[in-house]
Amino acid sequence: xxxxxxxxxxxxxxxxxxxxxxxxxxxxxxxxxxxxxxxxxxxxxxxxxxxxxxxxxxxxxxxxxxxxxxxxxxxxxxxxxxxxxxxxxxxxxxxxxxxxxxxxxxxxxxxxxxxxxxxxxxxxxxxxxxxxxxxxxxxxxxxxxxxxxxxxxxxxxxxxxxxxxxxxxxxxxxxxxxxxxxxxxxxxxxxxxxxxxxxxxxxxxxxxxxxxxxxxxxxxxxxxxxxxxxxxxxxxxxxxxxxxxxxxxxxxxxxxx
Numbered sequence: 538x539x540x541x542x543x544x545x546x547x548x549x550x551x552x553x554x555x556x557x558x559x560x561x562x563x564x565x566x567x568x569x570x571x572x573x574x575x576x577x578x579x580x581x582x583x584x585x586x587x588x589x590x591x592x593x594x595x596x597x598x599x600x601x602x603x604x605x606x607x608x609x610x611x612x613x614x615x616x617x618x619x620x621x622x623x624x625x626x627x628x629x630x631x632x633x634x635x636x637x638x639x640x641x642x643x644x645x646x647x648x649x650x651x652x653x654x655x656x657x658x659x660x661x662x663x664x665x666x667x668x669x670x671x672x673x674x675x676x677x678x679x680x681x682x683x684x685x686x687x688x689x690x691x692x693x694x695x696x697x698x699x700x701x702x703x704x705x706x707x708x709x710x711x712x713x714x715x716x717x718x719x720x721x722x723x724x725x726x727x728x729x730x731x732x733x734x735x736x737x738x739x740x741x742x743x744x745x746x747x748x749x750x751x752x753x754x755x756x757x758x759x760x761x762x763x764x765x766x767x768x769x770x771x772x773x774x775x776x777x778x779x780x781x782x783x784x785x786x787x788x789x790x791x792x793x794x
Contacts, residue, residue, distance in 0.1 A: 549571075553757055554759065560779055561702075586696060591754045600724075619732050620689065621729065622692055622729040624693060653781060688703050
């Protein structure tokens, strides 16, 4: 592998790990870089997924303070991410890449609307919980679990901008601040990437380029630390703007290919 390629993939891994910790969508950096160097799409997708796992670890650890008091959310939603990721990873090995092309931009657009309207939606949700605590809580719980499963399927299949999907969903339905939602997003994204990576290592080793995995892994490990260190300092308004900007770029990249 030429040194220019080595440096470019490593730096893409750093950038992806950083942006994944703060927003999500790091795959939109690494995946095009791998394609530009001639790696087949499935090899690029699978190798990239495995390489981003270390970045998810450092990002989650960096947000561990914001995860405090969210044990119930983690118990409810982590299994949904696990099941969704396993389903999505298996779909990747069986379905053409075009299968999700129509729905992904729609999901991202809905997620961005949820992010923008999050404060108002949370206020409405809170009022409904106060008016009818038991029935409202049960309905929101089922909705957020189902949405997390769908996001897990998407993340296991491709993964680009799954963080935007999760922030939009969780931020609207959970009574948590945006930074605490981001912390939970990092944990659930880690679950998705880890489960998908285990599936790929078990049944798709011929689609793994371990040189790419190593470069992205080291880069994302550093990037995840940097993203968690500085992303936690962003005020909610700035974080919301950043999520929307990244989400719009993601939609454009997915639509234009």
